[in-house]
Amino acid sequence: xxxxxxxxxxxxxxxxxxxxxxxxxxxxxxxxxxxxxxxxxxxxxxxxxxxxxxxxxxxxxxxxxxxxxxxxxxxxxxxxxxxxxxxxxxxxxxxxxxxxxxxxxxxxxxxxxxxxxxxxxxxxxxxxxxxxxxxxxxxxxxxxxxxxxxxxxxxxxxxxxxxxxxxxxxxxxxxxxxxxxxxxxxxxxxxxxxxxxxxxxxxxxxxxxxxxxxxxxxxxxxxxxxxxxxxxxxxxxxxxxxxxxxxxxxxxxxxxxxxxxxxxxxxxxxxxxxxxxxxxxxxxxxxxxxxxxxxxxxxxxxxxxxxxxxxxxxxxxxxxxxxxxxxxxxxxxxxxxxxxxxxxxxxxxxxxxxxxxxxxxxxxxxxxxxxxxxxxxxxxxxxxxxxxxxxxxxxxxxxxxxxxxxxxxxxxxxxxxxxxxxxxxxxxxxxxxxxxxxxxxxxxx
Amino acid sequence: xxxxxxxxxxxxxxxxxxxxxxxxxxxxxxxxxxxxxxxxxxxxxxxxxxxxxxxxxxxxxxxxxxxxxxxxxxxxxxxxxxxxxxxxxxxxxxxxxxxxxxxxxxxxxxxxxxxxxxxxxxxxxxxxxxxxxxxxxxxxxxxxxxxxxxxxxxxxxxxxxxxxxxxxxxxxxxxxxxxxxxxxxxxxxxxxxxxxxxxxxxxxxxxxxxxxxxxxxxxxxxxxxxxxxxxxxxxxxxxxxxxxxxxxxxxxxxxxxxxxxxxxxxxxxxxxxxxxxxxxxxxxxxxxxxxxxxxxxxxxxxxxxxxxxxxxxxx
Numbered sequence: 001x002x003x004x005x006x007x008x009x010x011x012x013x014x015x016x017x018x019x020x021x022x023x024x025x026x027x028x029x030x031x032x033x034x035x036x037x038x039x040x041x042x043x044x045x046x047x048x049x050x051x052x053x054x055x056x057x058x059x060x061x062x063x064x065x066x067x068x069x070x071x072x073x074x075x076x077x078x079x080x081x082x083x084x085x086x087x088x089x090x091x092x093x094x095x096x097x098x099x100x101x102x103x104x105x106x107x108x109x110x111x112x113x114x115x116x117x118x119x120x121x122x123x124x125x126x127x128x129x130x131x132x133x134x135x136x137x138x139x140x141x142x143x144x145x146x147x148x149x150x151x152x153x154x155x156x157x158x159x160x161x162x163x164x165x166x167x168x169x170x171x172x173x174x175x176x177x178x179x180x181x182x183x184x185x186x187x188x189x190x191x192x193x194x195x196x197x198x199x200x201x202x203x204x205x206x207x208x209x210x211x212x213x214x215x216x217x218x219x220x221x222x223x224x225x226x227x228x229x230x231x232x233x234x235x236x237x238x239x240x241x242x243x244x245x246x247x248x249x250x251x252x253x254x255x256x257x258x259x260x261x262x263x264x265x266x267x268x269x270x271x272x273x274x275x276x277x278x279x280x281x282x283x284x285x286x287x288x289x290x291x292x293x294x295x296x297x298x299x300x301x302x303x304x305x306x307x308x309x310x311x312x313x314x315x316x317x318x319x320x321x322x323x324x325x326x327x328x329x330x331x332x333x334x335x336x337x338x339x340x341x342x343x344x345x346x347x348x349x350x351x352x353x354x355x356x357x358x359x360x361x362x363x364x365x366x367x368x369x370x371x372x373x374x375x376x377x378x379x380x381x382x383x384x385x386x387x388x389x390x391x392x393x394x395x396x397x398x399x400x401x402x403x404x405x406x407x408x409x410x411x412x413x414x415x416x417x418x419x420x421x422x423x424x425x426x427x428x429x430x431x432x433x434x435x436x437x438x439x440x441x442x443x444x445x
Numbered sequence: 446x447x448x449x450x451x452x453x454x455x456x457x458x459x460x461x462x463x464x465x466x467x468x469x470x471x472x473x474x475x476x477x478x479x480x481x482x483x484x485x486x487x488x489x490x491x492x493x494x495x496x497x498x499x500x501x502x503x504x505x506x507x508x509x510x511x512x513x514x515x516x517x518x519x520x521x522x523x524x525x526x527x528x529x530x531x532x533x534x535x536x537x538x539x540x541x542x543x544x545x546x547x548x549x550x551x552x553x554x555x556x557x558x559x560x561x562x563x564x565x566x567x568x569x570x571x572x573x574x575x576x577x578x579x580x581x582x583x584x585x586x587x588x589x590x591x592x593x594x595x596x597x598x599x600x601x602x603x604x605x606x607x608x609x610x611x612x613x614x615x616x617x618x619x620x621x622x623x624x625x626x627x628x629x630x631x632x633x634x635x636x637x638x639x640x641x642x643x644x645x646x647x648x649x650x651x652x653x654x655x656x657x658x659x660x661x662x663x664x665x666x667x668x669x670x671x672x673x674x675x676x677x678x679x680x681x682x683x684x685x686x687x688x689x690x691x692x693x694x695x696x697x698x699x700x701x702x703x704x705x706x707x708x709x710x711x712x713x714x715x716x717x718x719x720x721x722x723x724x725x726x727x728x729x730x731x732x733x734x735x736x737x738x739x740x741x742x743x744x745x746x747x748x749x750x751x752x753x754x755x756x757x758x759x760x
Contacts, residue, residue, distance in 0.1 A: 083722045090496040110725055114497040197583065208691050208705070258600075265603055266583035267692060333497075406724055409702050410516070416707070439514050443506070444495075444726070 033118070033338035041340045042073040046088070046097040048327075049362075050079035051271070057361030061354060065347045072340050082107050089116045089332050098335040099344050101154050105142040105325040105397070106405025112145035113402035113444070117330035120149045123342040134350055134368050136390070138324050138397050145400040151328040152349040153367035155359055158389040159216050159323040161309050162291040162382075166302035167200065167283040176307035178319050180220075183284075183310040184250055190283040191254055198255070198263050201276075203284040205250045206260050207415050210270045212286045214415035215398050215408055218243045219323035220309050225399055225407070232437035234411060235430035242312060244418045244426060257420040273298035289386035293363040306385040308392075322389040324397045326367060365390045403444035407437040483738075490731035500728070507729040511736070518733070520708040521716040524609065528679055528712065529744065532613045533672035537665065540623025545657075547624070548631045558628070565621030573685040576615045577602055602690035605709035612683055612710065623668055630664040631657065666748065673744045677737060680718070683710035713737050 035041070045062070049055055055078050062074045077097070082104050088096045100117070111117045124131050131140060131149065139153040163176055171190050177183035187202030207214055221239035226232060234240045251257055267281070268274020271294075277285040278298040285291060292304045308320045329349055331341040347354055355371040358364075360378045365386050371377065372387060379387065389395055401407055414423070414433045423429045465472075490507055492500035511518050547557050564572065579585050580601035588598035599607040638656045647655070658665075684703050691705035703719060704711030713733060721730030 086496065086722065086725060110495075114495045114725065116497050208693070210692060261603055262582045262600070264692065265581050265600075265690065270692065404724065413516070413702070436514075436516060439510075443493075443510060443514075443729075444724075 035337050035339045037339040037343050038071060040071050041337050042075055043099055043337060043341055043344055044097045045074050045099045045344065046077045046080040046085060047101040048080050048103045054362055057358060060361065061348065061358045064354060065344060069343055072343060074344060089334065092334040096332060096334065098332055098337050098341045100332060101327055101329040103327055105328055106408060108143055108151055108328060109145045109400035109402050110404035111330060112148040112150035115333050117150035118333045118338055120152060127346060129350060136369060138395060139367055142325060142397045142400060143328050151330040152345060154327045154329040154349050155362060155364035156324060156326040156367040156390055157288045158365050158386040159211060159286065159288055160385055160389050161284055161307045162277065162287050163284045163305045164280060164302050165305040176305060177310045179313045179316055180246055180310050181313050184253060187250065187284065188253055200280065201263060201282045202254065204264060204282050205247060205254060206264060207412060207419055209264060211288060214412050216286060216323045217247060219396050220311050222394060222396060232434035234434050235427060240430060241426055244415060248419055251419050289365050289383060290363050292382035304382060306382040308385065308389050318394050320388060321392045321394040324390060324395050401441055403440050406440050410436050486731045486734055489728055490735055492728045494727040495725045496727055507732045510729055511732045517708065517711060517716055521711045521713050524709065524711055525677060525713045527609055529673055529676040532616050533669060533676050535613050536616055536620055536623060536672055537668050539617050540620045541627050543620065543624045544627030544631055548628055561624050562621035565619045569681040570685050572619060573615060573682045574689060577686055577689045580611055602686050603706055605707040608706060608709040612686065615682055626664060626668065630661040634660040670745055670748050674741055677741045678714055679712050680714040683712055684715055686710060
């Protein structure tokens with residue numbers, strides 16, 4: 001027994017040592033920010049942009065900030081994914097980022113719940129900023145979790161419909177579709193077969209069709225992903241059944257899953273000039289506010305129109321709404337320069353001129369109420385559609401959860417099965433998906 | 446008072462210390478790069494750990510999640526086992542076949558050796574992108590050729606039934622490493638044995654079966670064991686192929702999960718990365734890492750125990 005006891009003690013000590021070591025490597029700070037933002041300081045700022053025009057836009061924005069804050073230098077690192085950001089924040093150290101921006105609003109719940117990013121509420125209060133008067137409500141929703149405003153929006157993405165006006169005119173269609181029925185009819189009219197493939201497709205409806213994700217589409221049915229009890233609500237909210245049924249029907253009417261996926265495999269990269277919309281292969285594209293400008297830059301030879309996404313036939317009055325998400329910005333909780341970092345975040349996310357200038361350069365929707373109404377905002381007719389979607393009171397987003405966007409991926413995975421006809425019982429399938437989502441969220445809490 | 450055996454004990458102690466000193470580089474490496482990470486992985490597999498908050502012991506929760514609640518574990522396991530069995534077998538047989546063929550060629554062997562070895566030098570991402578282009582169901586030259594011949598044109602990387610065969614084809618294209626090893630082994634088989642067999646009237650199959658195979662069987666064992674370990678760590682090619690075929694190689698912020706189409710290219714190493722670095726669930730990722738470790742050990746042990754059958758020495 002004494003021998004066994006000694007071995008157990010040794011094992012427990014070893015485990016405790018490992019635990020302590022592991023805990024010590026987490027980069028947690030927990031301390032309140034006490035650095036002097038007026039002192040000479042260099043901030044590490046990581047972002048995800050990598051396209052030269054966008055990189056220049058963010059550098060210009062940083063240059064404006066540095067001019068306004070001569071004591072703060074910003075070292076910028078681009079092309080960062082959420083995985084790299086997570087690893088760097090976890091590792092901490094002098095080279096870890098102090099300020100981070102991410103394209104994925106899906107990660108916000110995880111960033112906030114895990115404490116990777118500092119809560120910005122105290123900083124907002126210290127600066128006398130009433131966030132509800134500065135930032136639109138939906139954007140505040142997707143940048144916080146359970147009251148922890150661990151990020152702020154840095155430009156907004158609104159999703160709508162970009163369409164080929166020339167192809168519409170050739171098909172005798174004079175206005176973009178308002179209801180789902182009109183959308184389906186237009187998609188069919190605009191589709192031109194060519195043997196067992198297409199010369200032109202009305203719209204690519206499959207959920208791997210770039211921005212045509214289940215979440216973007218579901219937004220038109222104004223869904224509630226979670227009930228009042230916090231449980232997954234896919235089976236209970238008819239919005240999901242209606243959206244999936246409508247999409248499956250559209251897939252069938254445009255030629256079926258296999259034929260569409262084969263055609264999709266001929267498409268170029270979403271972010272290159274080879275995008276099928278640029279080349280006239282699809283007449284309508286569910287996309288963000290950037291697409292019209294990208295198509296023009298890629299040399300599209302047709303006239304481009306933009307419109308909100310169609311709404312279900314019984315929600316005609318809500319036409320104009322859409323899905324919103326965007327780039328977010330936060331301060332690493334392990335940063336020792338949080339007050340200086342806040343100066344950068346405050347400038348980039350709440351300074352009207354900075355937000356407008358950056359929005360003009362990137363062709364994204366501004367993320368503050370003042371910037372949306374700024375006369376300095378360059379508004380083309382195509383862009384105005386997305387500004388209106390961003391302002392629409394029924395535009396919605398996907399809620400933050402502690403498992404990040406895992407629940408969305410689980411829903412998307414189910415939707416892939418539905419669109420190809422592999423789900424015989426939609427309701428039972430949604431109920432099972434609810435179970436999986438609840439399990440994953442409970443595990444992440 | 447010193448006992449007569451003291452000098453002997455001291456000598457032994459010095460000898461032991463000297464041995465330990467000589468072994469210390471290995472011991473330190475073993476402790477730092479194997480024992481500690483393994484112990485940590487075991488410990489974290491019983492914790493809820495997101496990399497930011499301190500780990501909290503949660504018993505068997507992660508283990509139970511992996512085996513009963515994860516919708517991705519069993520597809521990843523099935524795919525990995527498929528690749529271990531089919532891809533490794535095909536690579537060994539194909540590598541041996543090419544090696545045999547090239548050793549028989551009288552002229553231009555050097556050119557063929559170079560031609561078959563060159564693809565192995567291609568970086569995995571570039572090779573995979575090339576294969577996705579070649580096998581594109583809509584525009585790829587392979588399907589264009591098959592259709593011209595009136596043959597069915599598979600969906601390759603877009604069809605769950607064809608995605609793993611397509612990955613196997615990619616692995617066969619890069620079989621140059623095995624070809625070189627087999628060639629060296631084949632050229633090392635004593636020629637007298639073939640001459641004696643020929644005098645005894647043995648045909649080419651009999652010579653291969655009774656002379657070539659027993660002589661190169663240790664190399665076959667090596668190829669199988671290393672192939673199994675490689676297949677258990679298969680990550681880059683299925684990930685790149687799945688993402689490119691799905692049209693998801695970067696984006697506006699939407700998250701994507703590996704395995705397109707229908708989780709058919711999802712492997713266990715991808716799932717470890719997905720759970721650990723994408724979902725930030727390090728505890729569950731550690732469970733997967735341990736499963737992978739146990740499977741690799743089991744396969745290797747099984748192959749080494751059965752080496753008698755494989756290398757034909759009867760031991």
